[in-house]
Amino acid sequence: MLDIAEELHRWCERGRDFAVATVVATHGSAPRPPGAALAVDADGQAIGSVSGGCVEGAVYDLCQEALVSGESVLSSFGYSDEDAFAVGLTCGGVIDILVTPVRSSGGCASESVVGTLGAALAAAARGETAALARVVAGPAAMVGRALLVRPDGTRTGTLGGHGALDRTAAEEAAALLDAGRTGTVEIGADGSRCGEPVVLLVESSVPPPRMIVFGAIDFAAALAGVGKFLGYHVTVCDARPVFATAGRFPAADEVVVEWPHRYLDAQELDARTVLCVLTHDAKFDVPLLERALRLPVAYVGAMGSRRTHEDRLDRLRAVGMGERELERLRSPIGLDLGARTPEETALSIAAEIVASRRGGSGVPLTGAHTPIHHEPLSGPDRLGSVA
Structure with missing residues (x-):
């Protein structure tokens, strides 16, 4: 919802x-x-x-x-x-x-249900972090009841029944919220792990994931547009003020004039963040990638030819990067679509990001025996299990 x-x-x-x-x-x-x-x-x-x-x-x-x-x-x-x-x-x-x-x-x-749903919608519309837990299976009187849980532990609404139910539901919702995930979980109607089961759908409302694009070039402008389409909060960063202007990147949420590695040092990033390095200039790339490949982010990709890539790897090894760290680097960036234009290249980068996020192979579905919709990595998401 x-x-x-x-x-x-x-x-x-x-x-x-x-x-x-x-x-x-x-x-x-x-x-x-x-x-x-x-x-x-x-x-x-x-x-x-x-x-x-x-x-x-x-x-x-x-x-x-x-x-x-x-x-x-x-x-x-x-x-x-x-x-x-x-x-x-x-x-x-x-x-x-x-x-x-x-x-x-x-x-x-129930007026309390309406108020809770309204509060959840308002929080999500404002981009606030919160989790909405709703009863989707269990005692008939409880189905549809809702509980809104915020990161500081405050709650709005109630699931009814035993008072411990709200406390247990809030703990489960907080765990899914911390991971930024939506899924179902089963608990007892009395708040324990036994007794009559109650199945909750927990929807996590979290700020959009971040896409940081380094390098104020035409490819970055196209990638910013695709990143917004995919739901990312997009930042374009470049040390050159003449190129890093809001007018050149209308799709970006923000354009920052700063040395890329210094900007990265100042950011608090999470496991959903994607970093796209399009500068293909060693004085920017090496200090930036030295930091990026050691961060717990979802994706790090760098633009450049295969020759540039090999030279970049040698430079990174020279500053102490290990092979396991280098294996995280997606370079040359993107999937092989035969892309030439900035828009086509942005599409190939976005395709690789989606495949990495969802566990896709990147091969054509025609003639393949891979699933079209991949199951969540944590397991099945039918009622009674965590999605």
Whole structure:
């Protein structure tokens, strides 16, 4: 649901009633991950997606029914020989979807639930860090209830039931929030690890991951645009003020004039950060990569020919870089798409970043025997397990 938080927050501010359908678990080849959402307001306007088209019509109808009944409902959609041409996922997967009505006037829906969802949407729209835990399976009276957990431990809302349930749910949500992940977790209704099970969907709202592009060149301008499209907060950094200007990089969130390695030294980066070194100039590259390859970031890539790459490796070895550190370097940067233009090159870099993030092979799907949608690295994400 938090993937469409900005628009839903505007709906809340305008007092519009709506129902939101959220993917809470998947199995097999599913087009959208847990957390993906489709919302429908009282006028029939729809935003978002839960399946890329396969079951949108049926989910739309469920949202309209929830607006009338005021009740949350959990439904599953999958493929079988009987329903292959009816409602279902022809890709062969199964998705579980929770539909929750959100009424500005309260109505049949719990006012505390509406307030909690509204607070979660507002936090996500502002780019704040928080985790929203919702009951997606368990005692009927609890399904749809929500708890918002912030990094400082403060909570909004309640899941109902035993008081220990909120405390245990908050601990589980905080753990997923710390990892910046969305997923499901099962706990006991009394807050223990036993007793009647309650399954929670925890959606993490975290600031967007960072993409830092070093080198104020035309390739950087194209990459900044693709990075924004992929949801990154994009920074372009270069030591040359004549080239590092906001006017040359309109898609970037910020343009910084500084020596690349000095800028990197001053940053607090996380495991989602990607670093793209496009300077291909040894006086910039070597001190920058010496630092970058020792940071716990997701991706480090550097532009240049194969000859430049070999020379760069020799220079890095000369300043004490080990082979294991050098193995982290993606260079020449990008996948082999035959790219020539800045836009094509940006696409090849972005493709390598996505493949690295999702565990893709980068080979054509035609004729391949690799999965189209890779399972999360931590394991299956059906109800009752962590995604």
